Structure formats: C-alpha cells, structure tokens
Amino acid sequence: MLDKHQGARLANLWDDGKAAGMTEPEKLLYRSNLLGSDKRITNYGGGNTSAKVMEKDPLTGEIVEVLWVKGSGGDVGTIKMDGFSTLYMDKLRALKGIYRGVEFEDEMVGYLPHCTFNLNPRAASIDTPLHAYVPKPHVDHMHPDAIIAIAASKNSRELTSKIFGDEIGWLPWKRPGYELGLWLEKFCQENPDARGVVLESHGLFTWGDTAKEAYETTIEIINRAVAWFETENTGPAFGGRSKPVLAAADRAAIAKKLMPVIRGLISAGESKVGHFDDSQAVLDFVTSTSLEPLAALGTSCPDHFLRTKIRPLVVDFDPAQPDVGNTLAGLPEAIATYRADYAAYYERCKRADSPAMRDPNAVVYLVPGVGMITFAKDKATARISAEFYVNAINVMRGASGVSTYVGLPEQEAFDIEYWLLEEAKLQRMPKPKSLAGRIALVTGGAGGIGKATANRLMQEGACVVLADIDETALEAAQTELSTRYGKDFVRSVNMNVTSEAAVESGFGDALLAFGGLDILVSNAGLATSAAVEDTTLALWNKNMDILATGYFLVSREAFRIFRNQKAGGNVVFVASKNGLAASPGASAYCTAKAAEIHLARCLALEGASAQIRVNVVNPDAVLRGSKIWTGEWKEQRAAAYKMDVDELEAHYRERSMLKLSVFPEDIAEAIYFLASDMSAKSTGNIVNVDAGNAQSFTR
Numbered sequence: 295m296l297d298k299h300q301g302a303r304l305a306n307l308w309d310d311g312k313a314a315g316m317t318e319p320e321k322l323l324y325r326s327n328l329l330g331s332d333k334r335i336t337n338y339g340g341g342n343t344s345a346k347v348m349e350k351d352p353l354t355g356e357i358v359e360v361l362w363v364k365g366s367g368g369d370v371g372t373i374k375m376d377g378f379s380t381l382y383m384d385k386l387r388a389l390k391g392i393y394r395g396v397e398f399e400d401e402m403v404g405y406l407p408h409c410t411f412n413l414n415p416r417a418a419s420i421d422t423p424l425h426a427y428v429p430k431p432h433v434d435h436m437h438p439d440a441i442i443a444i445a446a447s448k449n450s451r452e453l454t455s456k457i458f459g460d461e462i463g464w465l466p467w468k469r470p471g472y473e474l475g476l477w478l479e480k481f482c483q484e485n486p487d488a489r490g491v492v493l494e495s496h497g498l499f500t501w502g503d504t505a506k507e508a509y510e511t512t513i514e515i516i517n518r519a520v521a522w523f524e525t526e527n528t529g530p531a532f533g534g535r536s537k538p539v540l541a542a543a544d545r546a547a548i549a550k551k552l553m554p555v556i557r558g559l560i561s562a563g564e565s566k567v568g569h570f571d572d573s574q575a576v577l578d579f580v581t582s583t584s585l586e587p588l589a590a591l592g593t594s595c596p597d598h599f600l601r602t603k604i605r606p607l608v609v610d611f612d613p614a615q616p617d618v619g620n621t622l623a624g625l626p627e628a629i630a631t632y633r634a635d636y637a638a639y640y641e642r643c644k645r646a647d648s649p650a651m652r653d654p655n656a657v658v659y660l661v662p663g664v665g666m667i668t669f670a671k672d673k674a675t676a677r678i679s680a681e682f683y684v685n686a687i688n689v690m691r692g693a694s695g696v697s698t699y700v701g702l703p704e705q706e707a708f709d710i711e712y713w714l715l716e717e718a719k720l721q722r723m724p725k726p727k728s729l730a731g732r733i734a735l736v737t738g739g740a741g742g743i744g745k746a747t748a749n750r751l752m753q754e755g756a757c758v759v760l761a762d763i764d765e766t767a768l769e770a771a772q773t774e775l776s777t778r779y780g781k782d783f784v785r786s787v788n789m790n791v792t793s794e795a796a797v798e799s800g801f802g803d804a805l806l807a808f809g810g811l812d813i814l815v816s817n818a819g820l821a822t823s824a825a826v827e828d829t830t831l832a833l834w835n836k837n838m839d840i841l842a843t844g845y846f847l848v849s850r851e852a853f854r855i856f857r858n859q860k861a862g863g864n865v866v867f868v869a870s871k872n873g874l875a876a877s878p879g880a881s882a883y884c885t886a887k888a889a890e891i892h893l894a895r896c897l898a899l900e901g902a903s904a905q906i907r908v909n910v911v912n913p914d915a916v917l918r919g920s921k922i923w924t925g926e927w928k929e930q931r932a933a934a935y936k937m938d939v940d941e942l943e944a945h946y947r948e949r950s951m952l953k954l955s956v957f958p959e960d961i962a963e964a965i966y967f968l969a970s971d972m973s974a975k976s977t978g979n980i981v982n983v984d985a986g987n988a989q990s991f992t993r
C-alpha cells in the first residue's frame with residue numbers, strides 16, 4: 295500500500311470563474327501557484343512553468359512572441375508576477391546558430407540575458423531552453439513523487455510506455471541545460487501527438503494549447519501514475535518492517551539526546567540548525583528491511599540531492615534494544631567515516647576546474663525506529679532538506695515496490711553538485727549574519743528586555759526560543775517576531791524558572807525545535823519592595839526562588855547541554871544595578887540580584903575550560919515595556935521617593951550621570967555584544983547599562 299502522501303489523488307482545482315478575465319501571464323501565475331501548492335506535484339523550489347505570449351515590443355511597437363518562464367531561484371507555489379523572467383522567442387531561437395555543442399552548453403547561460411524582453415530584471419534560469427524549445431504555448435515541468443518513482447526505476451522507459459502508451463514519451467537522463475532543450479524540441483517534432491515526456495531520474499514535462507489544458511494534463515498524468523501504483527504496488531512498504539517503532543514520547547526523547555551531540559560534531563566550520571521529522575512516511579522507511587541498502591543508493595532527482603547530499607547517514611541505533619549511550623559513543627566515528635567517504639567521492643569525481651570540496655558532513659541522519667534529523671545552515675534549509683528527503687523516500691518506496699530503484703550515477707551527481715553555475719550562485723549569496731546558525735533561549739522572553747533581546751538576536755540571524763510563564767504575552771511575542779523574521783526563526787515554551795521539571799522540559803523542547811543551544815539569556819524576574827522588618831519569609835523566598843534559584847536552574851540545564859554539545863556556550867545574566875549597589879527598602883530583591891552576579895562569576899570560572907562564557911548586564915530603571923514595572927513595584931518605588939508614578943522615568947533620568955533614560959533596546963544591545971563573537975575573549979564581566987551610576991562602578 296502507498297501511504298496517504300503518495301496515494302491520494304490530486305484534485306483539479308482550476309476555477310474558470312477565477313481565470314476568466316485574466317491575461318495570459320496572470321493565468322500562468324494562477325496555474326503555477328495551484329501546482330506548487332501541493333508537495334506531491336513538485337517539491338519546494340522545484341520545477342518551473344512557462345507560457346509563450348504575444349506582446350507589444352516597447353522598442354518597436356511590433357507584436358512579438360515572448361516567453362514567460364519561472365526565473366532563477368523562487369518556488370512555483372509562492373511565485374509572484376515578478377518571479378518570471380521574460381525573453382524574446384526569436385532571440386532564443388537565434389541562439390541555436392551560435393551553439394557550439396554539448397561540451398560548451400554552460401556558456402549558453404551567459405547569452406540568456408541578451409534575450410531579455412522589456413528590461414525584466416529577473417534572471418533567467420538554467421531550465422529556460424527546456425521551455426523555449428518545446429514548441430507548445432504552455433509548458434509545465436514538475437517533480438512529482440509518483441512520476442520520479444517511475445523515472446528512478448531500473449526499467450523506467452518500459453514502465454512509462456506501459457502506463458501511458460504513446461501519450462507520454464521518455465528521454466534518458468540528461469543534466470538540465472541547453473542540450474536537453476534541443477532534445478525536448480526534437481522529441482516534440484517526432485511525436486507531435488504526445489502530451490508530455492518523462493525524464494529519466496528527474497521528472498515530468500507536460501504541455502497544452504491553453505493554460506487550463508496544460509494544468510489539467512499535468513494533474514491527469516500524475517493521477518494516472520498514482521492510480522497505477524495503487525494497483526501494482528500492493529506489497530508491504532520497503533519490503534516489510536524489520537524494526538519496531540518507538541512511542542512518540544520515546545522518539546522525541548532519543549532525538550533530544552542525539553541532536554546536540556551530532557550538532558557539536560558537525561558545526562566546526564559553521565553553526566548549524568536542526569530539524570526533526572517522525573512523520574509516517576519517514577517511520578515506514580527507518581523501520582524497514584530496505585533502510586540500509588536503499589539509503590546507500592542515494593537520492594535520484596537532482597533537486598533532491600542538492601539539498602540532502604547524495605546519501606544520508608544511517609545512525610547505529612537499535613530500537614529493539616534501545617541504548618542511546620552506545621549510540622552517542624559511536625557518533626564521532628560514524629561522522630568521521632561519513633566525512634572520509636564524502637572526501638573520497640570528491641576525489642574520485644572531481645574535474646580539473648571543480649570548485650573546492652564543500653562541507654563534507656551529512657545533512658540527513660536516519661535513526662531506526664525514531665525518525666529523521668536534518669542539519670543545515672539555518673532552520674528553513676534544514677526543514678526543506680527534510681521535506682526533500684521525504685520526497686526521496688516516496689520515490690524509493692514507489693520504485694522499489696514495482697521495480698528496482700536506481701540512484702543517479704555518481705559522476706552525474708557530482709557534476710551537478712559541483713556545477714560551476716551552481717558554485718557561481720553560491721558565491722553570489724550574501725555574507726551570513728553574525729549570529730547565523732546560532733540558537734538562543736531567552737527567559738522572560740515575552741516581556742520588555744526579553745523581547746527586545748530576542749528581536750536583537752534574530753536581527754543578527756539567530757534562532758530564538760522565548761521562555762515565559764505568561765502564555766498570552768508569549769503568544770503575542772511569538773506572533774510579532776515570526777511575522778518580522780519568519781516562522782522558522784522563533785519558538786516559544788511555557789517555563790516557570792523555579793520548577794526543575796519545567797526548566798528541563800522547556801530546554802528539551804528547544805533542543806527538539808532547533809537541535810542544540812549556543813546562548814542562554816537568563817532574564818526572567820520580578821521586583822519587590824519592603825522594609826526589612828516588613829519583609830515576610832514568603833516575600834524573601836519568592837525573590838530567592840525566581841532570581842537566585844531560577845538563574846541557577848536555567849544555567850545548570852544550559853551547562854549540561856553545552857557539555858554534551860562540545861561547542862562552547864554563552865550565558866548572559868540580566869542582573870541589576872541593585873546587585874552591586876544597596877538600595878533602601880528592597881533587601882530581598884537586592885540580595886537575590888547579588889546572588890545572581892556571584893553565580894555568574896562562579897559559572898564563568900567553571901565553564902572556561904569548555905569555552906563556556908558567562909557575563910552579566912546590569913540595567914537600571916528600564917521602565918518601558920517592562921512587566922516588573924507595571925505592578926506594585928512602580929507604586930512602591932514612587933511611594934519610597936514620595937512622588938507620582940508618572941514622575942518616575944524623569945526621576946531616574948535626572949538621577950543618572952548621563953541624564954538619559956534607559957530602554958529595553960539598550961540592554962538588548964549589550965546582551966547581543968556579550969552573546970556574539972565580538973566579545974569572544976570576555977568572561978566573568980559585568981556591563982552596566984544604567985546611564986551612569988557611580989555607586990555601581992565595578993572594581
């Protein structure tokens with residue numbers, strides 16, 4: 295049986311009412327978004343669509359034929375009108391006159407900008423000639439799992455003709471580029487009645503006279519493949535199950551232990567962010583008899599392995615006798631072996647002008663009975679790599695169920711991975727931000743200083759887990775930050791920092807969300823005010839619990855993770871001026887803040903040998919956006935100074951040496967400095983951000 299992901303038929307979503315009145319480019323956009331909205335039709339960023347449209351030339355006023363085709367980068371599901379490049383068809387046809395043959399096909403990419411229509415700045419993609427030379431007005435190129443399952447079968451040509459007869463042709467593997475465009479043109483000339491073609495080890499081309507016809511043909515052809523698999527692929531998935539599936543909570547527990555250790559072992563060159571997937575498709579694969587042999591064959595569709603590397607690493611873990619200690623102990627060698635194999639592959643396949651070897655670590659880690667872990671330079675890339683490997687799993691499941699699955703030949707895979715055109719694309723990428731790939735947890739993350747800190751760290755590319763006890767504020771902060779920086783960068787956990795169990799589970803959730811931890815900002819707090827004779831034991835304990843003990847509990851958990859991860863670590867405490875300077879009527883608060891500062895010094899000493907840095911920021915009188923300043927404390931302080939609450943901000947400003955108010959963003963800036971490599975050689979320090987206060991000068 296096929297799983298739901300591959301088995302369900304695609305619905306025809308074309309709406310004539312919506313399409314009526316659209317221009318041809320608008321219909322192309324409509325069709326692209328419909329196709330790309332379903333991952334069974336094409337993977338994220340994969341495939342492209344085109345239309346040949348008659349338009350008025352802005353230079354001559356003549357009516358000319360223009361190719362609208364998805365430009366370089368981008369994703370058909372989310373593309374907008376500016377994602378298409380536009381090119382003169384007569385110029386594209388004229389390129390045939392200067393084509394020097396297949397060994398020079400890459401140089402043709404350089405001529406595409408010369409064919410641009412209407413100064414469109416969107417760069418044309420490598421797939422442009424594939425669309426240009428198919429002599430049909432509307433062309434779709436998709437990467438559907440069900441079609442790639444046919445394309446990656448040993449007898450893919452025979453299967454294609456068995457399923458589709460003469461309607462759909464077949465072309466052998468050829469790297470996408472100028473030559474493949476000519477092959478497609480020749481195919482269409484020789485088979486004028488064909489409605490499309492399967493490309494071996496790659497995907498599907500379909501076409502039509504109208505946008506609607508192209509769309510419906512694509513859907514119909516994929517559905518026919520799905521239906522065929524439903525009747526033919528009826529055996530157990532991947533030859534049957536040979537390992538048990540652990541319960542969901544146990545799978546998560548194993549993943550939380552493995553992810554930081556793997557991360558530490560592969561993050562030497564650049565910090566990486568992880569993603570965990572234990573969906574049914576993945577579990578079927580990682581418990582099957584075919585796991586090891588199929589994983590070793592590598593992925594087939596070029597889009598898949600560009601994201602996932604040609605092979606995953608199968609982690610040595612036995613779900614029948616789970617002993618994660620043994621698995622963890624074996625990881626350094628398993629990862630070293632993977633890197634050595636990758637380096638050997640590079641040496642075997644490299645050409646004289648190949649770019650230097652890239653990061654040799656695996657992207658995909660398959661854990662029998664548990665699921666799949668992926669690591670990449672950021673969360674979105676890790677998540678998308680996981681999606682791609684699920685596509686690859688579906689392909690292997692289909693192909694191995696009806697035939698023999700074949701991966702792409704090694705040299706072909708290498709030539710795509712180290713294609714000079716790909717390398718040029720990588721070289722054009724902007725320099726990573728200063729905290730790219732770093733993972734931070736901020737306690738009190740929904741409040742003034744906490745949220746400003748999360749914002750500052752995310753601005754620099756970090757992933758942030760907001761920890762707070764205020765569920766409503768937490769939700770609002772997560773929504774605000776994910777709207778600003780993207781959903782992949784932020785998670786939230788409900789955490790009472792005085793509860794050992796809550797702290798442990800909150801950090802566990804962070805590990806599962808991002809795969810590790812680099813930065814802890816301990817900021818959750820409160821403030822109380824009372825003369826010592828009026829300070830109840832309960833009030834004293836409350837200060838000690840939330841401030842001193844809370845900071846201890848979150849630091850201890852972070853230290854445990856840092857030591858397992860073996861990649862250093864960074865702790866920033868948000869203490870207070872009152873931790874250094876005594877203040878009347880707040881002995882419980884001041885004493886607890888002093889405990890935090892001394893705890894930081896002790897931890898700086900203990901962590902140094904493991905490259906764990908611990909520093910303190912001391913704010914003073916940050917009133918705006920602060921939750922501790924909204925309640926009684928504000929009234930108590932105003933009463934203590936015999937003034938109105940509205941006068942407090944001015945009072946503190948006038949009291950400071952610099953005569954300035956201190957805002958959450960000012961504290962966040964100091965935290966960012968201490969959390970970043972700019973302060974790589976500082977530990978055990980205190981940075982005062984209080985607009986100047988002689989009483990709290992450190993010495």
Ligand SMILES: [Zn+2]
Nearest residue numbers: 341437496497
């Ligand atoms: Zn493709």
